[in-house]
Amino acid sequence: MLDNSKWIAAAGIDGCPEFIKRFDAARQVSRAVLTVTAAGVYSAKLNGSRVGSFFLAPGWTVYNKRHQVQKYDVTKLLLEKNELRITVGSGWYCGEISRASKPADPKLMLIGELEIRFADGSCECYVTDESWEVAESKIRYADIYNGEHYDATFESAAPTHAVVCDYPREQLISQQGEEIVFCEELRPIRAFVTPAGEKLLDFGQEITGIVSIRTRAARGTKIHITCAEMLDAAGNFYNENYRSAKSEMIYICGGKEECWQPELSFYGFRYLKVEGLDTLDVEDFRAKVICSDMRRIGRLNSGIGKLNRLFDNVVWGQKGNFVDVPTDCPQRDERLGWTGDAQVFINTACYQFDTKKFYTKWLEDMKANQRESGAIPMVVPDVLETNSQDIKASTAWADAATVCPWQLYRHFGDLGLLRSHFDMMKRWVGYMTDRTTTPDLWTGYNDASKGGKGHFGDWLGLDAKEGSYVGSSDGDFIASAFYYYSTGLVIKAGKELGEDVSCYEALYSRIYDKFNQTFTEYKTQTECALAIYFGLAPDMKAAVAKLARLIHENGDCLTTGFVGTPYLLYALSEQGETELAYTLLLQEKFPSWLYAVNQGATTMWEHWDGKKEDGSFWSRDMNSFNHYAYGAVAGWVFEEAAGITPELPGFKKVRVAPKPDARLGWLTAEVDTPSGRVVSEWRYENGEARYTICVPCDAVIVVGGKEYEVSAGTYMY
Numbered sequence: 037m038l039d040n041s042k043w044i045a046a047a048g049i050d051g052c053p054e055f056i057k058r059f060d061a062a063r064q065v066s067r068a069v070l071t072v073t074a075a076g077v078y079s080a081k082l083n084g085s086r087v088g089s090f091f092l093a094p095g096w097t098v099y100n101k102r103h104q105v106q107k108y109d110v111t112k113l114l115l116e117k118n119e120l121r122i123t124v125g126s127g128w129y130c131g132e133i134s135r136a137s138k139p140a141d142p143k144l145m146l147i148g149e150l151e152i153r154f155a156d157g158s159c160e161c162y163v164t165d166e167s168w169e170v171a172e173s174k175i176r177y178a179d180i181y182n183g184e185h186y187d188a189t190f191e192s193a194a195p196t197h198a199v200v201c202d203y204p205r206e207q208l209i210s211q212q213g214e215e216i217v218f219c220e221e222l223r224p225i226r227a228f229v230t231p232a233g234e235k236l237l238d239f240g241q242e243i244t245g246i247v248s249i250r251t252r253a254a255r256g257t258k259i260h261i262t263c264a265e266m267l268d269a270a271g272n273f274y275n276e277n278y279r280s281a282k283s284e285m286i287y288i289c290g291g292k293e294e295c296w297q298p299e300l301s302f303y304g305f306r307y308l309k310v311e312g313l314d315t316l317d318v319e320d321f322r323a324k325v326i327c328s329d330m331r332r333i334g335r336l337n338s339g340i341g342k343l344n345r346l347f348d349n350v351v352w353g354q355k356g357n358f359v360d361v362p363t364d365c366p367q368r369d370e371r372l373g374w375t376g377d378a379q380v381f382i383n384t385a386c387y388q389f390d391t392k393k394f395y396t397k398w399l400e401d402m403k404a405n406q407r408e409s410g411a412i413p414m415v416v417p418d419v420l421e422t423n424s425q426d427i428k429a430s431t432a433w434a435d436a437a438t439v440c441p442w443q444l445y446r447h448f449g450d451l452g453l454l455r456s457h458f459d460m461m462k463r464w465v466g467y468m469t470d471r472t473t474t475p476d477l478w479t480g481y482n483d484a485s486k487g488g489k490g491h492f493g494d495w496l497g498l499d500a501k502e503g504s505y506v507g508s509s510d511g512d513f514i515a516s517a518f519y520y521y522s523t524g525l526v527i528k529a530g531k532e533l534g535e536d537v538s539c540y541e542a543l544y545s546r547i548y549d550k551f552n553q554t555f556t557e558y559k560t561q562t563e564c565a566l567a568i569y570f571g572l573a574p575d576m577k578a579a580v581a582k583l584a585r586l587i588h589e590n591g592d593c594l595t596t597g598f599v600g601t602p603y604l605l606y607a608l609s610e611q612g613e614t615e616l617a618y619t620l621l622l623q624e625k626f627p628s629w630l631y632a633v634n635q636g637a638t639t640m641w642e643h644w645d646g647k648k649e650d651g652s653f654w655s656r657d658m659n660s661f662n663h664y665a666y667g668a669v670a671g672w673v674f675e676e677a678a679g680i681t682p683e684l685p686g687f688k689k690v691r692v693a694p695k696p697d698a699r700l701g702w703l704t705a706e707v708d709t710p711s712g713r714v715v716s717e718w719r720y721e722n723g724e725a726r727y728t729i730c731v732p733c734d735a736v737i738v739v740g741g742k743e744y745e746v747s748a749g750t751y752m753y
Contacts, residue, residue, distance in 0.1 A: 507596070
């Protein structure tokens with residue numbers, strides 16, 4: 037790919053370099069295609085018009101193994117005299133986010149070609165080489181964490197020739213993932229002055245994206261914009277939780293009516309503090325939402341307004357964190373592809389959006405980051421431990437290697453995708469088998485004296501000891517439970533693929549026996565939930581009774597963290613405690629999903645009490661207000677409350693088995709599956725549940741304790 041092109045860079049250029057190619061196209065053009073990528077992120081303009089809709093191209097991959105190349109049809113942008121300008125910023129390649137993956141000698145580089153085919157059959161090709169020019173751009177600085185600075189008054193010196201770089205091309209691949217695009221635009225709902233005298237804009241919704249501004253300020257005026265998710269208890273601007281990320285926009289005005297927006301960075305925010313302008317006019321500002329270009333396929337709606345706000349928050353959390361990789365948060369100095377968050381949320385994600393292409397690309401990066409030992413890093417792409425084979429491969433995080441491929445197959449039915457990741461799944465189970473101190477369990481990994489690097493455990497569990505982020509569930513219990521779960525997923529995948537998995541079946545049986553010999557008592561809600569949901573509890577009745585008792589003893593509230601929460605309601609409803617599952621879903625006091633809604637949340641929070649009732653905050657250190665993991669509860673609503681699940685992978689056959697609760701009044705769920713749209717609706721009339729179910733193919737419907745085998749159609753019960 038791009039065999040005749042060379043990587044080019046700028047020498048002695050400050051800020052973000054702008055690569056320039058001028059050329060003629062006087063003859064009639066039949067087609068012109070620009071093929072391009074950058075070491076960094078780029079924005080291309082041909083004759084002043086933006087090329088394509090891909091924001092922050094080429095996206096984020098394991099660059100030294102997989103570097104995406106984009107193709108754009110630019111035929112309609114050509115003139116007789118042409119100028120192509122491509123500006124490059126640090127992006128994920130060598131910005132502050134790059135951390136351990138940052139090249140030793142980072143250069144912002146470009147490689148590409150412009151091929152023009154003329155109506156007379158001839159062709160001209162302009163490849164990147166030393167003939168291209170390069171100049172300093174008006175973008176004086178751009179970084180994902182710190183933001184973008186633009187100086188409309190800056191005039192570059194005369195362009196110089198680009199420098200050819202000795203950089204490989206073997207890692208170049210065609211575009212595989214979804215493009216990052218602008219998907220929505222919001223106007224501020226108000227401009228106001230805080231008690232501290234700060235001028236703020238409130239967009240009414242936390243988003244991931246950029247802001248566009250229109251200004252008529254005098255030449256040289258510096259407009260300084262800073263982002264925040266929250267106001268403090270006094271109503272003042274608060275962004276200490278962004279930690280070291282400056283998350284700012286700086287614009288130096290050129291002295292005429294101007295419109296500007298960042299091109300090479302992005303932000304997470306609801307509020308903007310604007311300095312440098314005497315007054316704020318909401319008509320001069322727009323928030324432009326970005327996310328990967330995924331089609332919305334699932335919707336939930338109920339008779340309770342607060343619950344509907346929660347459903348909206350889950351969707352916004354997914355949109356805000358699905359920016360080429362499934363990130364944990366989009367605002368602070370993190371924004372990484374945490375594997376634990378991804379695996380707990382992927383099922384919900386696949387009900388809400390068509391995520392097949394999005395996850396396919398990310399899983400290829402996971403496979404590229406898997407170590408020879410089978411270890412899976414805590415983030416993908418791995419920017420934390422890139423030079424190490426002995427990495428932290430935590431239980432429930434690294435299990436994304438088995439959970440994510442299986443869930444994708446379950447939702448979309450692509451056997452080829454499952455096959456391409458089957459080896460990764462097996463190697464992860466092999467890693468746990470090799471690294472344990474107890475055969476047929478996974479133990480010792482938390483013990484540094486035995487070489488353990490430590491698990492994250494039930495991260496942010498509310499039963500954590502003071503000063504700890506890790507809940508009180510036993511680390512070896514969690515690790516061994518996930519060892520069993522992942523082994524079972526390898527068995528399921530292998531059977532779908534026609535593979536011999538007898539050795540895994542034997543291991544699966546041994547883990548079960550050893551687990552129940554070792555862990556004879558469940559001490560926490562998370563331990564109960566995992567044992568029940570993963571099928572490890574030998575006495576399910578006793579286990580769910582213990583779980584229910586622990587919940588009641590805590591005032592009908594949960595204590596679970598990142599590991600236990602996604603499975604908690606399933607563990608209850610699958611074992612006959614559906615009413616208690618609904619009680620947790622509808623709980624409004626802390627801790628609960630609706631507590632955040634009552635506190636004004638417009639996305640999902642990292643902490644159940646990220647903002648306390650008195651307006652103070654849980655912490656400065658780790659307190660994101662757009663952290664999608666706990667949004668996994670929407671998966672339970674789709675699958676248990678509405679009852680929609682794939683009876684066969686890819687919904688080739690559908691199962692609809694709703695479990696209603698009168699407290700909701702009514703619930704409607706819609707999912708556009710690969711087989712067509714499934715609708716499950718129930719509502720209470722005169723104290724009885726009535727059902728309307730629409731299926732696009734053969735289905736099993738279960739209502740009122742009766743099971744019906746049906747074909748495509750609409751059914752009322």
